[in-house]
Amino acid sequence: MNAIPYTISRDALTVFLQGVPHSMDDSHPNYTQVRDMLGTDLDEDELIKLVSYREELKAITDNYGDVSVGVDCVLYKGRAVSTYLTQSMLTLMGLGKDIGPWARFMDKLYLNPSKTAVDELFLWLEKANMPITTNGNFLAYKKVRDDYTSFQLNPDGTSVDNRVGASPSMPRNEVDDNRDKHCSAGLHFCSWHYLPHYRGGQGKVIIVEVNPADVVAITADYQNSKGRAWTYKVVGEIDQVHTEFAFAGVPLAD
Numbered sequence: 001m002n003a004i005p006y007t008i009s010r011d012a013l014t015v016f017l018q019g020v021p022h023s024m025d026d027s028h029p030n031y032t033q034v035r036d037m038l039g040t041d042l043d044e045d046e047l048i049k050l051v052s053y054r055e056e057l058k059a060i061t062d063n064y065g066d067v068s069v070g071v072d073c074v075l076y077k078g079r080a081v082s083t084y085l086t087q088s089m090l091t092l093m094g095l096g097k098d099i100g101p102w103a104r105f106m107d108k109l110y111l112n113p114s115k116t117a118v119d120e121l122f123l124w125l126e127k128a129n130m131p132i133t134t135n136g137n138f139l140a141y142k143k144v145r146d147d148y149t150s151f152q153l154n155p156d157g158t159s160v161d162n163r164v165g166a167s168p169s170m171p172r173n174e175v176d177d178n179r180d181k182h183c184s185a186g187l188h189f190c191s192w193h194y195l196p197h198y199r200g201g202q203g204k205v206i207i208v209e210v211n212p213a214d215v216v217a218i219t220a221d222y223q224n225s226k227g228r229a230w231t232y233k234v235v236g237e238i239d240q241v242h243t244e245f246a247f248a249g250v251p252l253a254d
Contacts, residue, residue: 004042008035015051017044022051029094064100065107076110084126085109104136111213120179120218120227127224128191137211139235140189140227143203143246151199152188160187162206162234169231175216176228182221186228194225195246205246207236 005016012025013035024031030050037047066077074086089102112118124130132138142162144150149159160168168187176184189208190198210232218227238246 003039004044004047006038008038013038015047017048017051022048024051029091064103066110067103067107074106076106081106084122088125101132101134101136104134105132105138105212106136108136109212112215114177114216116177116179117215117217120224121212121215123224124191124215124218124227129193130191133209137209140208140210140232141192141195141238141246142189142206142208143195143199144206145203148204148206150188151203152183162208164206164234164237167231167233172214172216172230175230177217179217179220182219184228186216187230187232188226188228189232190226192245194222195243196248197222201247205238205243206234207238208232209235 007014012023013031014021014023015034015038016022024034026032028034028051034047034050037050068075068078073080073082074089075081085102085106089099089106092099092102109118109121112121128140130138130140144162145159148163149161153159162168170185170187175186178184189210195205210229214229214231216228216230218224
């Protein structure tokens with residue numbers, strides 16, 4: 001092991017590994033670790049792993065459909081993608097976390113036939129703060145009547161059954177894809193923070209699992225915290241005792 005040549009400024013650095021410069025700034029998740037190692041005897045192979053995500057992330061994402069990685073960037077079908085999602089993936093990987101769910105989500109996301117829906121889902125990810133499942137879907141909430149039917153009626157006057165285990169659906173082309181129409185046709189879902197803004201203290205709160213490929217619109221109101229899909233699966237229910245916030249806007253106690 002030898003001391004590695006480097007240059008450094010207030011918020012960026014460059015290390016020379018095997019004759020090649022590798023630059024990083026303080027937005028890189030490994031920046032502090034690399035900075036603190038400078039001037040010591042280092043293993044070049046180990047340092048390369050810290051300054052570049054390429055080898056480690058490639059090994060992880062190769063198993064997830066069309067998601068792969070270039071030099072410090074995530075690729076889909078060989079095309080570099082820089083979004084809130086990919087930056088989150090790189091940050092998580094730098095922290096040693098499993099990015100499998102995110103890679104699966106990305107692979108499903110780009111199966112969505114609507115570019116508009118894909119772009120809007122990045123807004124949902126950034127603002128809604130809802131979890132991604134291990135299979136690459138995401139969880140969301142929905143308020144329903146006490147009998148688990150939807151508040152919003154179908155054109156024929158019927159309601160959608162939202163009991164746990166149900167997978168309601170409708171023709172995709174009948175879901176309104178205009179994000180500026182806030183209450184319109186489609187199977188609705190929302191984030192935790194939107195719940196008290198809909199139907200006050202009425203009904204029940206269910207948990208739905210949504211495939212990102214099935215999302216048609218994320219509406220523009222309430223900071224991109226609700227949307228419409230053509231199908232989802234009902235996977236759970238929240239006891240009203242534990243969801244005062246959902247009905248009255250009362251935050252959960254610590």
